Amino acid sequence: MPTSLTKESDVDVLVVGAGPAGLMCAMALARAGVNVRIIDQRPAKVGAGQADGIQPRIVEVFQSYGFADRLFKEAVQVHMAAFYNPGPNGGIVRTGRAPDVTAPTARWAFEMALHQGGIEQIFLDSMASNGVEVERPVTPTAIELSQDESVLKDPKSHPVKVVLHNLGVPEGSLDTEIVHAKFLIGCDGAHSWVRRQFGIVMEGEQTDYIWGVLDLIPDTDFPDIRNRCAVHSHNGSCMIIPREGDLVRLYVQLADKDVLDGKGRVDKSKVGPETIMEVANKSLYPYKMSTSHPIDWWTLYIIGQRVSNKYSVHERVLIAGDACHTHSPKAGQGMNASMNDTHNLAWKLTHVLRGWADISLLKTYEFERRKYAQDLINFDKKFAALFSGKPRTDDSDDGVSHEEAFQTFGLFTSGIGVHYQPSAIVDDRHQSYASKILIGQRIPPHIFIRAADSQPIQLQDLCPSDTRFKVLVFTGDTTNQLQLKSVKTLAEEMQKPEHFYQRFGHGNSSAVFEVLAISSATRWSRTTPMYLPSSDLTGRNDEDMYKRAGGGGYEAFGVDVHGAIVVVRPDGYVGTVAPLGNLEYLDDFLPPSWRRSPNQRFIGLITLRLITVQHRDSPSRYTTIRNACDT
């Protein structure tokens, strides 16, 4: 290393690696106003190829950050799956078609595909609007985590010391920097440097699957070329995934002997796009595929199915994405899981940094996401067995079918069915008060009608990823005077200083909580002012003016006329449900109650005044409408 000056700096969060996991992390933190930096050793973001499948849940997550529209403009939608199996004449025949996604509650019930660079660009654009850019090519060369317990527990400390090396500066210039970070997030991929520095071990099967992946514009007579296909033949198997533009992605599983050299290492000279095309064509027979365009991208994808034994070192160094779990590409889960990791982590980091929660909140990150990764591996194994197993034919009933795999795992692969287990932030004891939404799962989409102006409003859009807890007060039947009285009492109680809403002081609570009221009143009936804090966003359990949308929300959520309170976490997952009057329970559940240290509240308030909180442009935020009685 040439002699160089060294600068030193502090940062709240340093993200290492600007793939989908790292970018989701940095974007969400930047948007929350957190002091964050993100570095990547690559000189530029990926151009073509790489991961591309976008599952329904991630589309909802993108929407919660306000940029799902980019996907609808740039990505391709995949609605149908087709299944091919050996036919009587030696070639394949289509044995079935099915919806590509089996997730009835998905807001957008289809898969999307966009090359990884396109997905990354969406994050980069969002980050740029908050003044954060990826620093590249920058690589960490040394890392040290304080072992002093009092330092580790002090939310204001910077216990992580990292040496960064800027590979892009001219020789002789300042190319080294020492960064002191409160938190470091390793999103540096399957070969994670961060993971290895702390000796975190990847566990799981040792077999590495070898996949050939090819993005091309095909000329073909294969009729399902614009559908997602699982082709299972006596001459091998392949998968087809439609891509944006005219592209199509082929996945073929390769045999070791085709790819490895004598020492068990990949010999890329043994396999090229021609080989992948050849294998694909064998399994596609009697259909043919060729291309008259340059190959867009290809790779050999060699991956084991493993999950790391831990995700965190003292909740100060955390790893996410491929750094802690790797999967076969068959179900298109890897990138989605990675982005969901840091979507889960970012709000928790933000709450800890703002002093709203103890550092121990971060333990729920590993608890929730490691279990999911393990489930994913288990799923992948079953799916892989189906995929590589003996095909079912007319002669052989004991084979497996892809149809079964798709249908069985639909909720799982869509991401919609992800279910976080009870913890400090998931409490299902009162599940019965909203029996049809599952505590620990994401809040399902539903359209309610805004009382003030009868506009249909998507509930998920009222629960954006803005770091706030959403307290959905299902007021029940407020045309019943007794019920109305109990709602008014609740509203008065909620304003008292001993309850959660006023803990952060008058005027600050709306930065932490958003309270929304949803009446079971229907069209033309009296809508009642809710008197609840921020309750000008009251909704009705109703159809819109044109009977095109809305209606039936209480029924869909399993809430009865006595109402309930549904708490949605900042990441869109249902944290808990409470009986309408039980504020004490909510006081316990909501921040800053989690194992709060005695001096925590003060820090919270200080931080609170410094951050900018995004308010959605609400046409009904009137000082006085709360008091207007709609007769």
Add this chain to the structure above:
Amino acid sequence: MPTSLTKESDVDVLVVGAGPAGLMCAMALARAGVNVRIIDQRPAKVGAGQADGIQPRIVEVFQSYGFADRLFKEAVQVHMAAFYNPGPNGGIVRTGRAPDVTAPTARWAFEMALHQGGIEQIFLDSMASNGVEVERPVTPTAIELSQDESVLKDPKSHPVKVVLHNLGVPEGSLDTEIVHAKFLIGCDGAHSWVRRQFGIVMEGEQTDYIWGVLDLIPDTDFPDIRNRCAVHSHNGSCMIIPREGDLVRLYVQLADKDVLDGKGRVDKSKVGPETIMEVANKSLYPYKMSTSHPIDWWTLYIIGQRVSNKYSVHERVLIAGDACHTHSPKAGQGMNASMNDTHNLAWKLTHVLRGWADISLLKTYEFERRKYAQDLINFDKKFAALFSGKPRTDDSDDGVSHEEAFQTFGLFTSGIGVHYQPSAIVDDRHQSYASKILIGQRIPPHIFIRAADSQPIQLQDLCPSDTRFKVLVFTGDTTNQLQLKSVKTLAEEMQKPEHFYQRFGHGNSSAVFEVLAISSATRWSRTTPMYLPSSDLTGRNDEDMYKRAGGGGYEAFGVDVHGAIVVVRPDGYVGTVAPLGNLEYLDDFLPPSWRRSPNQRFIGLITLRLITVQHRDSPSRYTTIRNACDT
């Protein structure tokens, strides 16, 4: 005028005035690659206030240019209308509520509102992406139109000579320019300079209505403050229109004596925002309205209801928007009509400039849009009578109600019902072949399922404002072998050089026409390759995979199993319908057949090669999929 140098230049189209009419014109032309300039005498675009109502048809038009999403982000939606009339106790009571828009086929069945500057910015951003900006402050000072008939008829001539004066350059610099234009479009408002230069007369009633208009953030106990309200009281009338953010617009009609000085001119010193507020409060009694914010904008709006006696001088100088028709603000029609004027005009200018049509095509602009303006005046008179008439109360049944006005004129005010009469570009002789869509009205929204990938596709989105005629081939029941045979025959015929599709030469036709095929086949059934030009965008008359969208299109359009061809004009209006096999009829109807001069085709082809044609990113444009038989 100081001594100055003078430069001279040529332009294809010069647009005078950068309000909504002028901007729609310049945007559409710029997008089509037309050589266009737009000038405005104001140094900057309007900030607050001005026109704001956005009707359902204009939202569809914005969508056709690809920027309706801006409205959904920036504008407020108005779903409900409320009606107040005199009650028993001297104050007003609500007598009814209704959907704000009565237009069942509207793609978005509600009104929107956004201040005029916000609407203009959408156009400016779109234009900027095509490299066109408004030149300001620039004013025309002299204009001359050639009287030489051969010059006027020569599509390549520049018969309009305009002197422009740049008000923004420092004294002594070059501030005058002589521009020779092929066409000049006067969009310079109610006091149009262009109109006056050519002695075009405004016809209509001479009474000028005086309106007070006020944009404010209200503090009020009025319960319908976020709905559109017509308030009719014994103490005057007022209208309330919700606006973006927390704003609300009030309209009150003022008496002459309150506003005019002794000479019949407006005396703005006699009326201020306080007066408007006072009048509004009188009519709102017993409700109260005040504001604790600065007034956003206010004006006195003095307008007669007139339409100019012609819209065009030799089809070389044309006027649009307020320059040729003015309306009372009551139904929120003015700006919408203005934008629809130039939406109607722009594609015609483009086709003429490209040599695809004779200049006489431009006659249809006045024919179609002047009639609409007259209808609007007639509507306005009836509406005004209702609005200013004696209110209907419990005691008096012979008064009028606003409810009646809203319900009666819903289709008209929404813009959805606009119906162009037969002309060179509207031919309804074969209406019965698609009995439920009206020739001369805009193509209604409907979702079809794309055959290649089962994606639900909105038909209106397949008919963007890209200057192309859309030839929708409803193939009928292609599972019937006889029907399939006739579709194949049609496809072969259409490729022959004597028919419209090949008139522009191989490879060019897709710039003029888009041929789409829609089969009546349904889910899981065999979808048939259509063999039609550009027909890889085949659709099915089907529901999507999740039964969430689509289905019933043949029935909704009144097309039977024998099929039909529906021709949609570049502006989204149904030009004609033809029996499936009748290519000769289409050859007659479609360009460049309209009174084409003998040497026209050559010009057409030359122009064609120079323009860039936008192709939507279609995931199913495969060279070979046309030949793939989906079995």
